[in-house]
């Protein structure tokens with residue numbers, strides 16, 4: 064198994080104790096090499112789940128196993144070593160604006176490099192051919208020596224995916240990789256991601272707002288809403304009615320606000336934020 068969650072609840076560190084969990088009592092198992100789409104309305108907990116799987120957020124309750132090991136029972140060094148087997152691709156890739164694309168893509172190798180190798184590659188890219196080949200899979204090879212801040216949003220997003228390709232990860236955790244792409248590029252990008260995961264028997268967990276693409280391209284779909292798993296099913300079992308229910312009324316105003324003399328959202332928080 065790549066990931067196993069038993070009764071996992073997660074609250075973001077900035078949220079006061081006693082307030083709602085972003086994820087509540089999740090049970091989930093994802094086998095090595097499996098490809099899973101996460102869908103659900105905004106705020107459902109997709110990003111929080113990906114960050115929890117990547118050990119970037121520690122569960123407040125429940126058990127998490129990563130490649131058969133509980134990462135939170137390890138010391139920091141051992142946990143970092145375990146995390147090297149994962150690649151977390153955030154929705155907006157953290158690409159330094161003044162960097163050349165080649166350097167930004169090769170940063171996907173950072174977990175495997177020593178500090179000296181990493182510093183050297185900043186001056187003289189260690190493996191420009193690998194970066195070129197990764198970019199070529201997204202038709203971006205002509206951008207190899209461009210500056211990152213000269214790329215469009217969609218090019219930057221695919222540059223982040225090229226970084227994933229040069230990594231040596233055994234599991235890809237990808238957060239809305241298609242949000243800045245037109246429909247043709249979205250399909251192409253998803254195809255490359257899935258082919259790469261299949262070729263190296265890597266696990267792929269991908270959050271998507273494009274429900275149609277999720278249903279067309281992923282064998283297994285997990286529907287999240289309000290921090291809970293509403294369904295976890297093979298795509299043939301996911302009906303239009305289940306999708307409609309997943310998204311129905313997800314963003315209606317909280318009824319309690321209308322009745323309350325001081326709406327809860329306007330009350331000063333107990334702890335101050337600076």
Ligand SMILES: Nc1ncnc2c1ncn2[C@@H]1O[C@H](COP(=O)(O)OP(=O)(O)OP(=O)(O)O)[C@@H](O)[C@H]1O
Pocket residue numbers: 075076077078085103104105106107108109110111112
């Ligand atoms: N850094 C944070 N601090 C506090 N609360 C957070 C933080 N990030 C997210 N949340 C809250 O956690 C819940 C889940 O958010 P999350 O970003 O995981 O949802 P999502 O399904 O990825 O949404 P979207 O589709 O809009 O990206 C939401 O209620 C959100 O307000």
